[in-house]
Amino acid sequence: MSFEFLTTFPVWQGLLIALGVVVAMEITAYAVHRWVMHGPLGWGWHASHHEPREGMFERNDLYAVVFAFIATGLFMAGALGPVWLWYVGLGTTMYGVLYFIAHDGLVHQRWPFRIVPKGGYMQRLYQAHRLHHAVDGRDGCVSFGFLYAPPIRKLKADLKSKSHLRVRDPDDVPELQVR
Template sequence: MKTLLWILIFFGTFSFMEFMAWFTHKYIMHGFLWSLHRDHHHKDHDSWFERNDAFFIFYAIVSMSLFYSGANGFWYGWPLGFGILAYGIAYFLVHDIFIHQRFKLFRNANNWYARGVRRAHKIHHKHLGKEDGECFGMLLVPFKYFKKAK
């Protein structure tokens, strides 16, 4: 029973992180912390790193804190921490590697899902300012982008 609960908490946390990514992106990155996110929309620097990369630190700290709590008696900390970690890995693979090609991997991915996610992100980046943005999600994007990507 505990194993099933562990698995449910893990997948629930992973799923909830898509909402958290959307919320953080829309209301924090395109809100009061635009100063950190702006360089992701405006490539006005020569560095491989962006100030925007600082956002991963927050979720990494939360995940590591949950691992620590799991190691100290709060067993729910393990599936919560691993759910956040797994979403962070998925985010890195999809956003940084697949979409933005920070590493030259997954260049030939051309299925309907890949095209839809890539198109949605391209539409998001057409807005250079913090206002008037659209499509703030990462793994789940509006169906219209998949229809257009067929």
């Protein structure tokens, strides 16, 4: 396939669209994670992510397949119609790659090697997602973003206020180390 269609649109504008879509995808992912995946419609797939995984895949991975189909459709629509849709597909794909690296790799260690961050943003992201999994079930979880992590102290306070739920001790996650 030729990519000549991309020359009909300024690349710098396309890249700005793609970066904007990455930011919009974090907002979208937060909303989908909080109100769909943890809601009655999406918990059927997402519950597998809150249980011990057996094997390489879990039912929750179907969400990645859905977003991959959406991105593919955007690439195709942009190649055949308005070029800016191709860049929306690019931004969606870029977010998917970042999600795979941060969430599946860093946080859930679905790679053949283990990395535990010792400080900074990556440790905060790691701790925030571990605190997300400190609640048994779908209700009462904190930190629904994948690339943005609220302050750890705030998340721990939120969890401690939910004593009526089955919450693992949030103090098992060490404080963020400030260098």
